[in-house]
Amino acid sequence: MKLSRYLHDSLDALGIGACEYDADMRAVGWNSTFLQFFPEDEGVIYVGEPYGDNLLRFYHGRLAPEELPDIERHVAEGVARHENQTQPFEFIHHGRRLRASSLRAPDGGRVRMWQRLDVESHAETAPELVLPLIDALPFIPDGATILDARESVLAANDAFRRLYDLPRGSPVVGRTLNEIIAWCWRGASPAGAWRAAISNGLRYDGVPFEVELPGQRWLRLIARHSTGGLSFFTHADITVAKRQQMELLEAQEALRRANAALAELAETDGLTGLANRRRFVAGLAEAVALPQPLSLMMIDVDHFKTINDRFGHLVGDACLRAIAEVVAGQVRPASALVARIGGEEFGIVLGGMRLETAHDMAIAIRRSLALMPWHTLHADLSGVTVSIGLCGGEGPLDGTNLHARADEALYVAKRNGRDRIEISSLPGAPLCIAG
Template identity: 45%
Template sequence: MSNTRIYSFLGTLLDSLDVALCLFDGQDRSLVWNATFLRFFPEHSGHVHAGEPYRENLRRFYDARLTGEERAMRDRYVSEGIARHRAQSRPFVFTHLGRRLKVASLPTPDGSRLRLWVQLADGASATGAGHHDFPIDLLDHIADGAAVLDQDDRIINTNAEFRILYDVPEGQSVVGASLEDVVHAAWARAGQPDGGARGFVRDALVFAGAPFEVELPGGRWRRVIARRIASGIGYFTHSDITELKRQQAALERALDELSAIAATDGLTGLANRRRFDTAIDEAWRACAEADTPMAVMVIDLDNFKLVNDRFGHAAGDECLRRVGAAVRGAVTRSGDLAARQGGEEFAVLLPNATADEALAVAQGIRRALRMERWTQVHPGLSSLTVSIGICALRRVGTVAVAQAMQQADEALYRAKNRGRDRIEIQPG
C-alpha cells in the first residue's frame, strides 16, 4: 500500500474522532486531507487539490480571516505561515471561524510533513490552571520581558523589562491594552508609521506557540515566545534580538556578495555559465506559464585563436572584456541576462522577446564592436567580429531548454559557415 493510501485511510479513521489531517510533500504541496479538515477550514472546500502549493492554501485561509487594511499584509502573513509550517515542532492553539483549534505538525520519515488539528472545548484547560493561579510577582524575577494576556489578548500584567523593551513611559499603565497597541504606540512616540507591524502582531498572536519577531523604531527587534493554555490565557516572554538581527543582516550581505562572485565571470563581469543555466530554467517556466515568447542568443568571436596566437593572451583577454562590455550595453531590459559561457563564447537570455527584438539586440552588439578601437588593444588588430545564432520562440511551452540552446548553436554554426560576422535566426 502506498504512503498516500495509508494516510488516506488514517484520515478516514481520524474523521471518526473529529481530528483533521492534511499531508504535505517535501515541496509543501498538498497530498492528502480528510473531511474534518474541510469542516474546520471550509474555505478550502472545492478548491484544495493534490499538488496545490501550501502558499495557495494559506492565501485562501487569510482571505477568509482578513478584512480592510489587513488584506494589504496578506503576502507577509503567508510567508510567515510557511515559515511556521516548515519549522513547527510543538503544538500550538489558535482560533479560526469561532473554533479553538490545537495543531500539531511533524516531518514524516519519507520527508513529507503531517499536520493534525483537534477542536478544544470552550473553557477547557490543558493544565487546569487559569491566570488567577499564576503568581504575578514572579514576572519581575524573569530576565526577559514578560507579559500575561487574557483570552481576548488583553494584557493582565507585565514586568519592568517588558516596559523597557517597548518604550512604555514611566507611570503609564498597559493593563487592558493589547500587544499590538503597545507596538503601535512605540512607533507613534517615534513619529513614524508602524509599517503594518500592528496587524502583523495581531495575526501572530492568533498562532501563539510559534515564536515571532516584532520590529520597533530605530532598527530594533524583539522576539516573542508564547505559550497559551487551552482556556486562552497566554504567557509571553520578550527578548531583545537587535544585535542578532544586525549580525544576521551582515551575514546575509556577505553571503549575497559571495553568491554574486560565484555567479559572475571574473574576466568580463557578466554572469557565468552556472548563473545562466539557473536563470534560463526559471525564465523558461515563467514564460511557459504566461504563454509568452522567448529568445536565446549564442555569440562566438570570429578567428579568436589567431588573435591569441598573434598578439598574446593578454590582448585576447582585453578583447573578451570589450566584447563583454558590448554585449552588456546591448542588453538593456529588466529580466534579460548576458553571460560568458566560457572561452570566446557568450550567451544572452531574452524572456518575453520576439524574434525582431532579439535581432535588434544582436545588431546592437555588432554595431558596438564595429565602433570599438581595437588598435588600442594592439596596433596590429584593426577589427574583431562575432557570429551570432538566435533561437526565437513564439511559445516556450513547445520546446525544451536544451532543444532551444541546440537550435541557437545550429544557427551560430550557419553564421560561421556562411562567412562569419553575421546573424542567423532559428524561429520557432
C-alpha cells in the same frame, strides 16, 4: 507520499483532522475530520492546491476588514510555520480550540494534523484566576504581561517596562500591545509592521514571533491563552542574536557575491571583457540542446601576426579590444554569446537566429570595422579586416559538428582571400558562399 484510506478513516475515528502536502507544499489528500474543522475547504480544496492558496482562504474567513491589507504577510508567516514547525501550537477556529501538529515525511512532504481540545470560555475573567498570575509576574526574568479577552494589559512586570523603555509611572494597564509599541515608535513608525505580527501571535499559542523596536532592537514574543479569555505573553530581548543573524546573512550574501564575481572572472577574457573560451564552450553546449534556430559565427583577424610584428603587442592588444567592442555592439540579441576564444579568434553563439539574419549581422560587423579610425591606434595602421565563417541549423544540434562546420567556413574565407564571409551548411544541405 500518500496516507492510506485506512489511516484516514482511523484518524477520523480518533477525531483527528489530517491533510497531506508534498515536498512542493501542494495538497495530496485529507480526511473527513479535516473538513469538519475547516468547512471553508469543503468542495474547494483540490489535489495539487498550493498550501499558500489554502492559507489565503483560511485567513479571508478569519481576519477583520481592517486586517485584510496584511493578509499576504499572514500567509507568508503561515507558510514559514508549515516549513519549520517542530512543536504543536494551538488556536481557535469556528469556536473550536485546535492543537496543530506537523510531521515531516521522508520524501520532504508534511502531514498536518489537528486535534480538538476542550473549548475555553471567553467570559469576563474571574478575580481568583487573575490574582495568582499577577503575584507570579515579579519572579519571571523576561518581560511578562497578562491580557484580558479584549487584548488589553491587565498587569505587567518591571522587566516588561524596561524592555519597552516605559518610564516608571507611565500607564500600562488598560493599553493594548499595539498601543504600547506604537508609543515606542512615536514619530518613527515602520508602517505598523508589528501589528500583523501581534494579531497573528494572539491567535496561535506557543508560536514565537518577533517585533522590532527603535534603535535596531528586537523582541521575541510568545502567547499562551488560559481559561476565561486571559492571554499570557512573555517578551524576551533577542537583539544580540538577531544582529548576529543579520551579520551572518550579510556575510553569506557578501560571500555569494564574491563567488559570483570569481565565477565571472573565471569565464571572462581579461583583455576584451568578453566571455572566454570556457564560457563559449559551455554556452554552445547549452544552445545546441534547445529546439530552436541556432547560428554560430567564427571570426578571425586577418594578418594579425603582421600587426603585432610591425606595430608591437600594445597596438595588437588595442586592435583586439576595438574589434571586440565593434562585434559586441553589432550583436543585439540578449540570447547571443560573444566570446574571445583565444589569440585573434572570436566566436558568437546566436540562439534563436537563422543563418540569413546571422549573415546580415556579419556584414554589419565588417562594415563597422571598415569605418573604424584605425590610425588613432598607430599612424601607419590604415585598417584591420576579419574573415568570418558561419554555420547554423534547427536545434537540437550536434555542437561538435556545428563548431567544426563554422571553423571550416572560416578557413574557406581565409583561403579565398580573407576579408570575407563564408557560410557552411550542415550535412545534407548545399554549401552557400557569400563574399
